[in-house]
Amino acid sequence: MPEKNANLSDHARRVREMFAGIANRYDLLNHLLSGNTDKRWRRLVAESLQDILAGDGARALDVACGTGDLALALAKLTGAHIVGTDFCRPMLEVAARKAATNVSEIPFVEGDALSLPFADESFDAVSIAFGLRNLSSVEGGLKELWRVLKPAGRVAVLEFSRPVVPGFRALFQFYFTRVLPKLGGMISGSRGAYEYLPDSVSRFPDQKQLAVMMREAGLEEVEYQNLTGGIAALHLGTRPRS
Numbered sequence: 471m472p473e474k475n476a477n478l479s480d481h482a483r484r485v486r487e488m489f490a491g492i493a494n495r496y497d498l499l500n501h502l503l504s505g506n507t508d509k510r511w512r513r514l515v516a517e518s519l520q521d522i523l524a525g526d527g528a529r530a531l532d533v534a535c536g537t538g539d540l541a542l543a544l545a546k547l548t549g550a551h552i553v554g555t556d557f558c559r560p561m562l563e564v565a566a567r568k569a570a571t572n573v574s575e576i577p578f579v580e581g582d583a584l585s586l587p588f589a590d591e592s593f594d595a596v597s598i599a600f601g602l603r604n605l606s607s608v609e610g611g612l613k614e615l616w617r618v619l620k621p622a623g624r625v626a627v628l629e630f631s632r633p634v635v636p637g638f639r640a641l642f643q644f645y646f647t648r649v650l651p652k653l654g655g656m657i658s659g660s661r662g663a664y665e666y667l668p669d670s671v672s673r674f675p676d677q678k679q680l681a682v683m684m685r686e687a688g689l690e691e692v693e694y695q696n697l698t699g700g701i702a703a704l705h706l707g708t709r710p711r712s
C-alpha cells in the first residue's frame with residue numbers, strides 16, 4: 471500500500487509540473503490546436519448547468535479549473551456564485567488575472583481534486599473539464615465530485631472521448647497522435663505535454679464506460695452527448711435526493 475501511495479503522488483507531481491510548465495501558453499495552444507472548438511464545448515457545459523444554477527444564491531464548483539475558462543463561462547452565463555479549484559498554482563494565477571480583467575469575482579482555490587478542500591454537500595453543480603483524465607484515480611475523482619454536490623445537484627464532465635465514425639476516427643487519431651504533439655511541442659516548448667495528451671486520452675474510458683462509472687459512483691439520470699463526432703463528450707449526472 472505505501473508503494474501504491476508513493477506512485478499516486480508521483481503521478482500528481484508530474485502532472486502538476488507539466489501544467490506549470492505550459493500555463494502561460496495553455497490558452498493560446500488550446501484555441502489554436504482545436505480551431506476554437508474548445509470555447510464552444512465549454513459554453514455547452516455552462517448551458518447544461520444553467521437551469522440548476524438559476525435560483526438565488528446558487529453555487530457551482532469548477533474542479534481542475536486550470537486557467538479558468540469554464541469558471542468564467544459559468545459566471546457569465548448563469549450569474550451564480552462560481553468557485554474554481556486546481557492544484558497547479560501557475561494555472562490558477564493565469565485564471566485569477568483573467569477574472570480580474572473580466573471584472574469577475576471568482577475565488578480560485580488551490581486544491582487536489584482527489585481531496586477537495588470543501589465541505590460535503592456545498593454546491594448545486596460541479597463541473598470538471600479535461601481534468602478527470604489527469605487524475606490518478608477516475609473513481610476517486612468522481613467520488614469527490616459526488617461528495618461536494620448537494621442532493622439533487624448536477625455534475626458535468628467534459629472530456630476527450632472516442633470519435634464514433636470509423637473514417638473520421640482514423641483521421642482524428644492521425645492528427646491527435648502525429649500532428650498535435652509536434653505543433654504543441656513547438657509552440658509550448660514542451661513536447662512531452664502534447665505527447666501525454668493523446669496518451670492519457672487513450673487510457674481514459676470511452677463515453678459508454680464513463681457513463682457506467684458515473685452510475686457506479688452513485689449518480690443517477692446519467693446521460694451523455696457526443697461533441698464534434700465524439701472527439702469529446704459531455705456527461706451529466708445527478709446526485710440522488712436522499
Ligand SMILES: C[S@@+](CC[C@H](N)C(=O)[O-])C[C@H]1O[C@@H](n2cnc3c(N)ncnc32)[C@H](O)[C@@H]1O
Nearest residue numbers: 489534535536556557558582583599600601604
Ligand atoms: C487539461 S487542463 C484543463 C483545465 C481547464 N479545466 C480547461 O477546461 O481548460 C487539466 C487541469 O487539471 C489540473 N489537475 C490535474 N490533476 C489534478 C488534481 N489531482 N487536482 C486538481 N487539479 C488537477 C491541472 O493542473 C490542469 O490545470
